Amino acid sequence: MRELLKTRVAEMLREGRVDGVVGLIESHGEPLPYLFTADDTAALERISTGELQGRLAELIPGVVRYPLGKILTAVARKHPDKRFGVMCRACDERVVFGLFQNLQLDPDKVEILGLPCKEELARACSCPAPAPRSAIVDQPSREAWDRADLERIDAMALDERFAFWVEELGRCIKCYGCRNACPVCFCDVCTLQDDGLVKKGEIPAELPAFQLTRAWHMVGRCVDCGLCQEACPMDIPIRTIYRKVRSIVGELFDYFPGERDGGKSPLEQLGDGSFPIQ
Amino acid sequence: MRYETIPTTCSYCGCGCEVLLQVLDGELIGVLPSKASPINEGSLCIKGWNLHEFVVSERRLRKPMLRKGGSLVETSWEEALDEVAGRLAKIKSESGPDSIAALSSAKCTNEENYLMQRFVRAAIGTNNVDHCARL
Numbered sequence: 369m370r371e372l373l374k375t376r377v378a379e380m381l382r383e384g385r386v387d388g389v390v391g392l393i394e395s396h397g398e399p400l401p402y403l404f405t406a407d408d409t410a411a412l413e414r415i416s417t418g419e420l421q422g423r424l425a426e427l428i429p430g431v432v433r434y435p436l437g438k439i440l441t442a443v444a445r446k447h448p449d450k451r452f453g454v455m456c457r458a459c460d461e462r463v464v465f466g467l468f469q470n471l472q473l474d475p476d477k478v479e480i481l482g483l484p485c486k487e488e489l490a491r492a493c494s495c496p497a498p499a500p501r502s503a504i505v506d507q508p509s510r511e512a513w514d515r516a517d518l519e520r521i522d523a524m525a526l527d528e529r530f531a532f533w534v535e536e537l538g539r540c541i542k543c544y545g546c547r548n549a550c551p552v553c554f555c556d557v558c559t560l561q562d563d564g565l566v567k568k569g570e571i572p573a574e575l576p577a578f579q580l581t582r583a584w585h586m587v588g589r590c591v592d593c594g595l596c597q598e599a600c601p602m603d604i605p606i607r608t609i610y611r612k613v614r615s616i617v618g619e620l621f622d623y624f625p626g627e628r629d630g631g632k633s634p635l636e637q638l639g640d641g642s643f644p645i646q
Numbered sequence: 647m648r649y650e651t652i653p654t655t656c657s658y659c660g661c662g663c664e665v666l667l668q669v670l671d672g673e674l675i676g677v678l679p680s681k682a683s684p685i686n687e688g689s690l691c692i693k694g695w696n697l698h699e700f701v702v703s704e705r706r707l708r709k710p711m712l713r714k715g716g717s718l719v720e721t722s723w724e725e726a727l728d729e730v731a732g733r734l735a736k737i738k739s740e741s742g743p744d745s746i747a748a749l750s751s752a753k754c755t756n757e758e759n760y761l762m763q764r765f766v767r768a769a770i771g772t773n774n775v776d777h778c779a780r781l
């Protein structure tokens with residue numbers, strides 16, 4: 369897979385189809401986010417798919433994932449005329465589609481290099497759809513979303529559920545890691561830093577303003593990539609909240625952010641959708 | 647057009663979380679927690695996430711400052727070091743070495759911190775030395 373990825377990236381850069389490719393490079397003994405460019409072909413020899421090597425592979429399960437879609441957005445904002453390739457697992461691809469839908473990236477300027485995930489990895493990630501649409505190689509895969517957590521919480525009586533969340537969310541140290549890691553949290557001004565809503569310097573955040581604000585903002589936006597969960601130092605099951613939000617949007621509007629590379633979020637339409645907001 | 651991430655260690659406390667400094671066209675734009683670090687496993691606290699801010703902060707001191715007539719004014723290294731050395735020597739001779747204490751910083755290198763404690767113990771003659779990372 370790595371060899372094929374390398375060949376494809378080299379091709380894109382050589383043919384001038386793109387000006388840069390956002391991906392991972394093996395450096396300092398670990399895979400790090402990097403922008404590959406045509407004038408830097410030596411770097412391509414160290415391109416990585418996120419697998420860890422040696423002792424680290426024993427210590428840290430699965431592959432290393434970074435918010436590549438978010439990084440691409442930052443680079444593309446600074447260089448709006450350039451064209452980019454981006455290495456994507458299926459979760460990253462949903463991110464990029466989600467960023468197209470939210471007008472943060474221009475689909476005409478982005479080419480996706482999709483890496484399908486093996487079943488074992490998909491299970492470890494509880495992945496809803498492990499096969500990218502733009503995969504560079506075909507690989508059969510099936511949904512590995514484990515709904516047990518969501519079902520267990522849904523089955524709780526209201527007061528029990530409330531107590532559960534008060535306990536879980538009460539551990540939040542307001543590191544803002546969930547917001548910072550989230551590729552679809554792209555706002556220039558973030559409500560979570562509004563002093564009237566979330567008091568600066570107070571821990572835990574007043575329940576439930578912080579968490580529910582973020583959950584609310586993920587309506588029609590969360591693509592279920594799980595990066596927020598990986599960033600949470602307190603192991604709060606935040607992804608479960610956003611999954612609930614995502615499934616409600618899906619039920620009501622038949623809309624799953626990031627699952628197709630077009631269309632607008634129901635929140636960006638007026639009435640029956642015949643007056644789309646520009 | 648260039649984007650890269652540079653791994654280093656968070657300088658805010660003694661935990662040793664690994665951070666990746668994000669550099670876009672030579673400009674430090676942010677921090678990511680290392681996903682491959684067994685120490686912090688892809689997480690950071692709020693200080694680590696904002697580690698880049700002090701580097702590029704407008705409020706960062708760029709020249710030595712000396713308090714003259716009640717207000718801080720920019721000065722030369724020569725004058726600043728003479729002033730510090732002279733005052734330390736005076737305090738030590740008048741009130742003894744234990745009247746002096748030094749506070750070092752986690753934002754320095756290990757070697758600079760070693761030098762600091764060495765200076766305090768050997769040149770000043772006191773064990774009054776500590777650092778900002780004692781959380």
Ligand code: SF4
Pocket residue numbers: 546549550551552553586589590591592593594595596597607610
């Ligand atoms: S799973 Fe988390 S990080 Fe990913 S889009 Fe949803 S809220 Fe953002």
Ligand code: SF4
Pocket residue numbers: 547552553554555557558559560581582585586
């Ligand atoms: S939490 Fe809300 S306001 Fe803050 S960046 Fe995310 S979507 Fe934007």
Ligand code: SF4
Pocket residue numbers: 539540541542543544545546547596599600601602603604606
């Ligand atoms: S990542 Fe976890 S601890 Fe940090 S702000 Fe989000 S929920 Fe709170």
